[in-house]
Amino acid sequence: xxxxxxxxxxxxxxDYLEKFQKSPEAWTQTHSLLSSPxxxxxxxxxAATTLKGKITYDLDQLPRDSLFxxxxxxxxxxxxxxxxxxxxxxxxxxxxxxxAIQMLEWxxxxxxxxxxxxxxxGDCILEFLRIxxxxxxxxxxxxxxxxxxxxRTKDLLxxxxxxxLTLLTQYARSSATAATNPRLFECISSWLREIPAADVVxxxxxxxxxxxxxxxxxxxxxVDCLCTILRDTQEVDESIDIIRVIYPRILLLRPKISEFANxxxxxxxxxLTRIFAEAGEAWVVMIARYPSDFRGLVESILExxxxxxxxDAIALTFLFWYEFKQIITLxxxxxxxxxxxxxxxxxxxxxxxxxxxxxxxxxxxxxxFDGDREQEEKFREFRHQMGDVLKDCCDVITVTDCLGKAxxxxxxxxxxxxPQASDSSVPNWQELEAPxxxxxxxxxxxxxxxxxxxxxxxPLIVQIPDHEKLRFQAIMALARYTDWTAQHPEFLQPQLxxxxxxxxxxxxxxxxxxxxxxxxxxxxxxxxxxxxxxxxHSFYESVLDNLPPISQEEITExxxxxxxxxxxxxxxxxxxxxxxxxxxxxxxxxNEARTSQDDGPRLAVADYLQLLTIFVQNIQPYVSPQEExxxxxYCQEILPVLSAIAENFTNSVPILERVCRCWxxxxxxxxxxxxxLLPNLAQQLASxxxxxxxxxxxxxxxxxxxxxxxxxxxxxxSTSRAIFKFFEQQALAFLRIMNDLPxxxxxxxxxxxxxxxxxxxxYYHQELVFSPVCFHIxxxxxxxxxxxxxxxxxxxxxxxxxxxxxxxxxPNSSNFGNGYDPSQTSRSNPPEIQEAVKQMVVDQKDFLVxxxxxxxxxxxxxxxxxxASGVLLTLFxxxxxxxxxxxxxxxxxxxxGSVRAGEAERLxxxxxxxVQGGDFRKVxxxxxxxxTSYRRRNVAPREGLGRLEATRFQFKG
Numbered sequence: 006x007x008x009x010x011x012x013x014x015x016x017x018x019x020d021y022l023e024k025f026q027k028s029p030e031a032w033t034q035t036h037s038l039l040s041s042p043x044x045x046x047x048x049x050x051x052a053a054t055t056l057k058g059k060i061t062y063d064l065d066q067l068p069r070d071s072l073f074x075x076x077x078x079x080x081x082x083x084x085x086x087x088x089x090x091x092x093x094x095x096x097x098x099x100x101x102x103x104x105a106i107q108m109l110e111w112x113x114x115x116x117x118x119x120x121x122x123x124x125x126x127g128d129c130i131l132e133f134l135r136i137x138x139x140x141x142x143x144x145x146x147x148x149x150x151x152x153x154x155x156x157r158t159k160d161l162l163x164x165x166x167x168x169x170l171t172l173l174t175q176y177a178r179s180s181a182t183a184a185t186n187p188r189l190f191e192c193i194s195s196w197l198r199e200i201p202a203a204d205v206v207x208x209x210x211x212x213x214x215x216x217x218x219x220x221x222x223x224x225x226x227x228v229d230c231l232c233t234i235l236r237d238t239q240e241v242d243e244s245i246d247i248i249r250v251i252y253p254r255i256l257l258l259r260p261k262i263s264e265f266a267n268x269x270x271x272x273x274x275x276x277l278t279r280i281f282a283e284a285g286e287a288w289v290v291m292i293a294r295y296p297s298d299f300r301g302l303v304e305s306i307l308e309x310x311x312x313x314x315x316x317d318a319i320a321l322t323f324l325f326w327y328e329f330k331q332i333i334t335l336x337x338x339x340x341x342x343x344x345x346x347x348x349x350x351x352x353x354x355x356x357x358x359x360x361x362x363x364x365x366x367x368x369x370x371x372x373x374f375d376g377d378r379e380q381e382e383k384f385r386e387f388r389h390q391m392g393d394v395l396k397d398c399c400d401v402i403t404v405t406d407c408l409g410k411a412x413x414x415x416x417x418x419x420x421x422x423x424p425q426a427s428d429s430s431v432p433n434w435q436e437l438e439a440p441x442x443x444x445x446x447x448x449x450x451x452x453x454x455x456x457x458x459x460x461x462x463x464p465l466i467v468q469i470p471d472h473e474k475l476r477f478q479a480i481m482a483l484a485r486y487t488d489w490t491a492q493h494p495e496f497l498q499p500q501l502x503x504x505x506x507x508x509x510x511x512x513x514x515x516x517x518x519x520x521x522x523x524x525x526x527x528x529x530x531x532x533x534x535x536x537x538x539x540x541x542h543s544f545y546e547s548v549l550d551n552l553p554p555i556s557q558e559e560i561t562e563x564x565x566x567x568x569x570x571x572x573x574x575x576x577x578x579x580x581x582x583x584x585x586x587x588x589x590x591x592x593x594x595x596n597e598a599r600t601s602q603d604d605g606p607r608l609a610v611a612d613y614l615q616l617l618t619i620f621v622q623n624i625q626p627y628v629s630p631q632e633e634x635x636x637x638x639y640c641q642e643i644l645p646v647l648s649a650i651a652e653n654f655t656n657s658v659p660i661l662e663r664v665c666r667c668w669x670x671x672x673x674x675x676x677x678x679x680x681x682l683l684p685n686l687a688q689q690l691a692s693x694x695x696x697x698x699x700x701x702x703x704x705x706x707x708x709x710x711x712x713x714x715x716x717x718x719x720x721x722x723s724t725s726r727a728i729f730k731f732f733e734q735q736a737l738a739f740l741r742i743m744n745d746l747p748x749x750x751x752x753x754x755x756x757x758x759x760x761x762x763x764x765x766x767x768y769y770h771q772e773l774v775f776s777p778v779c780f781h782i783x784x785x786x787x788x789x790x791x792x793x794x795x796x797x798x799x800x801x802x803x804x805x806x807x808x809x810x811x812x813x814x815x816p817n818s819s820n821f822g823n824g825y826d827p828s829q830t831s832r833s834n835p836p837e838i839q840e841a842v843k844q845m846v847v848d849q850k851d852f853l854v855x856x857x858x859x860x861x862x863x864x865x866x867x868x869x870x871x872x873a874s875g876v877l878l879t880l881f882x883x884x885x886x887x888x889x890x891x892x893x894x895x896x897x898x899x900x901x902g903s904v905r906a907g908e909a910e911r912l913x914x915x916x917x918x919x920v921q922g923g924d925f926r927k928v929x930x931x932x933x934x935x936x937t938s939y940r941r942r943n944v945a946p947r948e949g950l951g952r953l954e955a956t957r958f959q960f961k962g
Contacts, residue, residue: 026055027942029066039082053096060103062941065905072108080121087126098133102140106157115165131188135195166199177213184213187226194233202237206247215254228276232283239287255284259305266312278309278318285325293332296341311355330397349401353410356391360439392446399450408458411440426470434472441478448485453492463496467503473512480507484522487529494533508548520556527563531570554612561616565623576626577635587616607657614663621670630719634678640671648689655697665701672708677719687731695738700757706735707761714768729769736778743785744960748792755789756797759804766807774841781960783845788958790856795866802872812842812883854891859953861936874933881925889920898952903943
């Protein structure tokens with residue numbers, strides 16, 4: 006598998022090795038490789054890994070009486086490799102642990118491993134002891150019944166816990182080196198699954214753990230071990246005695262915080278921070294109950310935050326601050342909250358300080374991270390996490406106090422550095438930018454009624470110096486307070502001027518921030534800006550073409566919201582004022598795109614279509630059903646334009662998707678008011694789908710189906726019937742496409758069609774079940790199951806689950822038309838529908854079961870398996886004996902040698918027993934376990950699946 010080998014050779018080698026790993030010959034070959042002195046270390050590691058897989062999944066390939074020889078050979082190999090290499094030793098330990106779990110007749114596991122390896126193999130024994138509990142708790146990989154696994158867990162872990170504790174204690178006493186061996190602490194951590202934390206804390210092992218924190222080689226393992234103990238004390242009422250033992254020992258570590266912060270040993274510093282943070286998380290209830298007793302712990306966590314120069318450890322404390330805030334903001338702990346106000350006040354100061362950008366080291370003052378873009382992105386993400394901590398502080402010491410701290414820092418910078426600032430130089434701008442960011446972060450917590458700090462700070466923000474980072478952060482901060490501005494209109498105009506000026510800034514980041522801010526001003530202050538709609542149109546026209554697509558969308562959403570606040574009599578004219586120029590631009594680029602080989606003009610057309618959709622989404626005037634909707638009037642004007650675009654660009658997926666999105670939102674925004682457009686719209690959706698074969702037309706069809714379904718308000722019966730006929734037309738077109746093209750070429754269309762069908766079942770289940778196309782749709786769904794992409798498979802499986810549920814008394818849909826009463830908790834499915842569904846399934850013969858099982862065994866992505874087994878579950882519920890026969894027939898079609906001797910017979914016997922008892926969920930579990938095991942042991946044959954191979958879907962309608 007060397008890097009210089011060609012891809013085809015790598016693939017060939019990978020296939021060969023995969024087949025080898027699953028073959029019976031691998032048992033002897035792996036032992037030969039591991040035993041030979043001529044084998045390379047890499048080959049031995051591969052052999053050990055292969056042996057692990059064989060024991061985990063393929064132990065049934067060996068006669069039961071040969072397992073003792075297998076055990077002895079693994080022990081012999083461990084004797085050979087007890088000193089390493091460690092990766093090989095680890096894999097062999099996993100082999101032995103998995104064998105011990107499955108070899109029920111092996112009773113003296115720990116004693117035999119210890120005596121065979123001997124006292125000179127301490128690390129090897131410790132590694133086996135560490136691995137054993139891990140493998141037992143992952144027991145679903147092992148082919149044991151639940152009862153056998155529970156019994157084996159008791160034999161290997163519960164019954165040996167005290168013996169292991171004694172063994173580890175004796176080992177720790179044996180020498181100073183043993184007492185600081187990292188493997189010892191890894192082993193303790195693993196066995197804390199079974200050994201009570203109190204037993205470890207009350208033994209000499211706890212002293213060893215604490216002492217190991219002073220040793221470089223064992224520090225990390227000791228931290229992990231101590232944190233595992235701390236997590237075991239979360240039930241504080243049950244753990245009060247050991248908390249009293251642990252807490253003083255942890256507090257003794259506090260002086261090390263400053264020691265390692267000053268020495269620059271940040272890995273140790275991070276480990277200490279983790280200990281204090283984990284203790285805080287585990288004992289947060291105790292801290293709330295006894296605030297004075299545990300104040301030292303909270304102050305230690307705060308000190309870890311404050312001294313973290315690299316800002317690498319502070320994130321470990323974030324969960325504690327959140328959990329602590331959650332509990333002390335309860336009325337029950339009001340007194341604790343008051344006692345810790347000073348701590349949270351200091352925490353605000355620490356967080357704002359850490360929000361500061363670094364000072365550049367080189368001559369380039371704009372390169373803040375020395376060219377390390379990954380570090381810059383990490384810092385940006387980190388700032389938003391610290392912003393969440395600031396929100397927690399707002400809950401504890403009030404928003405006004407937190408905002409006041411940011412305001413004080415802004416004022417301090419203005420008085421200190423403001424006079425020195427110029428357009429070309431802004432000294433120490435980091436100290437101003439950080440409180441601005443903090444204001445932005447805390448914006449969500451501020452009530453629109455806040456009347457103390459914002460009145461003072463907003464006039465300062467709109468006057469800050471013209472520095473890129475400062476201007477960006479100031480605009481983003483203002484964008485957070487637009488709902489406050491809506492309640493304080495006297496502050497609107499200066500902010501709006503400041504934001505609009507940002508569109509002329511040389512920095513693209515500032516321009517993008519201005520567009521986002523304008524969206525929020527338009528959304529929240531729409532009523533205040535309604536009278537400025539004409540002036541804003543000139544501004545909109547002047548900046549639109551200079552913005553990137555995402556900013557075009559944001560500014561468009563802002564103006565669309567302002568238009569939505571117009572009087573009804575002005576809506577049509579304003580809608581037209583803003584959209585006509587957009588359509589003119591779009592048509593110009595469309596004419597260019599028809600002759601251009603470049604994708605640019607076509608993408609531009611798609612972008613302008615998106616802007617039109619945003620207008621449609623946001624301009625939704627309230628109009629009574631008897632009146633003409635002015636927005637619909639304008640949509641009626643532009644419908645021919647959109648239709649022409651769709652007809653002329655049948656090969657451009659971005660354009661078609663945006664056209665369909667616009668049509669879809671016309672329906673969703675104006676609902677039944679769109680009825681005058683419906684005939685032309687339905688015609689365009691039908692012809693567009695037939696000509697382009699793009700699923701977006703089905704996506705738009707879905708909105709029509711839902712909005713004009715039977716029983717919808719203001720929809721008459723004839724319209725509803727016409728909509729179902731329209732749906733049938735789309736379904737026929739889909740079936741013809743499926744007849745012409747294999748599913749592999751239609752994954753998106755298949756996904757959209759079956760999502761449409763899920764809604765069709767909800768609103769038209771009776772019409773659909775008795776429609777002539779329904780049988781063919783079921784056939785198409787079976788054909789679609791040959792796909793391997795997750796999204797279309799999930800859509801198809803969801804449809805099948807819903808469809809098959811109509812063969813039961815209680816289908817997945819709860820909507821039964823006009824007579825449906827939501828107060829009824831149960832409603833029977835008509836018998837004629839149940840029988841029709843069952844008959845269609847029977848008429849498909851065993852093809853559905855065959856495709857489901859084949860997919861579960863060979864091709865379905867992992868996330869599809871649950872839904873696939875859900876289809877089988879419903880099939881067993883509606884046709885238990887028939888489905889049992891189909892499953893049996895499918896299992897018998899599997900390639901020769903791929904199923905273990907007697908395995909199929911045992912499976913079917915168990916299935917039949919559960920079916921006769923009506924326990925269909927257990928049948929589902931049996932089939933899930935069988936297909937999972939089969940899939941692990943077998944790969945799809947290159948020559949095909951033989952009788953399990955899918956047949957091509959055919960439709961002649």
